[in-house]
Amino acid sequence: MGSKGEKRVAVIPGDGIGKEVMAQALLVIEEIATRYGHCIGTEEALAGGSALDATGVPLPESTLDLCKRSHAVLLGAVGGPQWDDNPPELKPEKGILGLRAGLGLFANLRPAHVYPTLAGASSLKPEIVKGVDLLIVRELTGGIYFGQPRGISKRNGQEVGINTLIYRTSEIERIARVAFEAAGKRRGRVTSVDKANVLESSQLWRRVVSEVGKSFPDISLNHMLVDNCAMQLIADPGQFDVIVTTNMFGDILSDEASMLTGSIGMLPSASLGGRNGLYEPVHGTAPDIAGRDLANPIAMIASTAMMFKYSFGLEREAAAIETAIASVLDEGYRTADLMAAGGRSVGTREMGRLILDRLDAKGH
Ligand code: NAD
Ligand code: IPM
Ligand code: MN
Secondary structure, eight states, X not given: OOSXXXXXXXXXXXXXXXXXXXXXXXXXXXXXXXXXXXXXXXXXXXXXXXXXXHHSSSSOHHHHHHHHHSSEEEEEEOOOGGGTTSOGGGOTHHHHHHHHHHTTOOEEEEEXXXXXXXXXXXXXXHHHHTTOEEEEEEEOSSGGGTEEEEEEEEETTEEEEEEEOOOOHHHHHHHHHHHHHHHHTTTSEEEEEEOTTTOHHHHHHHHHHHHHHTTXXXXXXXXXXXXXXXXXXXXXXXXXSEEEEXXXXXXXXXXXXXXXXXXXXXXXXXXXXXXXXEEOOSSOOOTTTTTTTOSOOHHHHHHHHHHHHHTTOOHHHHHHHHHHHHHHHHTTEEOGGGGGGOOEEOOHHHHHHHHHHHHHHHOO
C-alpha cells in the first residue's frame, strides 16, 4: 500500500485505559497525517465489554465488517472485572480473539526495546537490560487458544474443563517463516521456544521450525524450553534477537519481556498475516488505574508507528513517532509506571501532548 489515496483505519478503543490511550494515539495519527500530507480516515467501532453492554455480544458483525473493509485496525484493550463472570462466549476477550481469527492475523510481532534512558526504570539491574532489543513472534490464531474440543462439561459426576493444544504443520511453517524473515532484517538469530520435553505439539513444532530453518542458511537457530526461556529473559536478555513461539507461551513471555523495558505500558504490537494488520498494545485494560489519567500511552502510540510501517509502508512517519517518543523520554518525562528511577511525572494526556509536540519539531 503506497502513500497515495485514503487510508481507512478502524478504531476500537475498547474498555478501561484502552479508551484513554487510544485518544492520545488518534491525536498522533491526525498530526502525522497533516504534517506528511496523508488522508487518513478513522471510524470507531465497538468490541469487548463496551460492545457487550451496547449490543449483547463482544464482537458485533458490524465491527468485524468494518475491520475487513479497512486498511488497518487499531485496538486499545478489552475486558474488566464487571464482565469476568460472563459465560465463555460472552467474555469481552472473545471480541479480540474473534477479530484475530476473523482477520486471519496469525503473526503477532511484539518488540521489546529498552530505551537507553529507561534502563534504570526496569526492575532489573540497568547493566542487564541495557541495549536489549528483542522481537517476540507469537503465533496468534492457533494452539490452545483455538483448539477443539474445548469447554466445561460433566463427566462421572464432576465438572471437567477442557482445552486442546493442537498445531498443524502449515501453521508452524508460516509463523516460522515470519520469524526467519524478521531475523534477516535484524541480527540474524532465531530462538524457537517450546516445551518439547513434554508436549507432542511442541515436538512437531521443533521439527518443523528446524525444517523451515534450512531455507534460511544465514539465520542461526536455537531451540529453548519455555521454562528455561522465562529464566533466561531475566538472567541474560541480551542473548535474544527473535523469539518465535506458540500462542500461549508468547502471551506469557511478552508480558515478562515488557518489564525489561521498564513497564508493560511500553510494549506495542502488530498482528499480521491477513489482508490488513491490527495494532494494539500488549497490555490490558488496567482496571486498577482506569479513568485516572495514569496510564502510559506509549505502547498504544508506538503501535500506531507499527501501523504506519507495516500497513502503509510509511517508514519515515513511523520513525518520526518513534523519535518523538525517545525525545520525550530523554527529557525525563515519565508516566507513573516508569518512575522507578525518578523523572518528571506526567499523566496520560500530558505524555500524549509532549509526544505530539516533539512530532512537530522532528516532522520536517
Ligand atoms: P493489565 O495489562 O491490564 O494490567 C496489569 C498491570 O499493569 C496493572 O497493574 C496495570 O495498572 C498495569 N498497566 C497495564 N497497562 C498499563 C499502562 N499502559 N500504563 C501503566 N500501567 C499499566 O492486565 P490484567 O490486570 O491482568 O488484565 C485486566 C483486563 O485486561 C482483563 O480483563 C484482561 O483480560 C484484559 N486484557 C486485555 C488485553 C487486550 O485487550 N489486548 C490484554 C491483556 C489483558
Ligand atoms: C494479549 C491478551 C489477550 C491474549 C487476551 C485479552 C485475549 O492477553 O493480547 O496479550 O491472551 O492474547
Ligand atoms: Mn497478554
